[in-house]
Amino acid sequence: MQVQTFLRNKIKRQILWNGQDFVFERYKQNDYHEMTDEVDQTFELRGVFHEGGGYGGMLNQELYEREGSREISKMKPMIICLYSDVSKQIQMDDRVQIGDEKYFVVEKNDVKNMNIAYEISLEMVEELPQ
Secondary structure (H helix, E strand, O other), rough: HHHHHHHHHHHHHHHHHHOOEEEEEEEEOOOOOOOOEEEEEEEEEEEEEEEEEEOOOOOEEEEEEOOOOOEEEEEEEEEEEEEEHHHHOOOOOOOEEEEEEOOOOEEEEEEHHHHHOOEEEEEEEOOOOO
């Protein structure tokens, strides 16, 4: 129990010092469960934006060429935040803007199933040209 308290306080302190505030938006759905352009709810959350690496953090894309293959790895954008801030608020397909880029939530994971922190995995929203 002391280990969990230590880890919770350590993560809370890092988020307080190095974190930033994010505003997540949830859009309304029509009768066919398709997203509309109308914002239904907004949530404010403090966390640390980072690009994941290591286990589960790399997105591997393989390109096959004529004489062999080549593998390209890209980092996955993520936000780490406290378990108590996220547990029931954030859902899949919620959107957040970070700098000039827009992302939507593709996954949220309870880190090590300790109920201390969540890793929110993001994917860049690709807008179609008009």
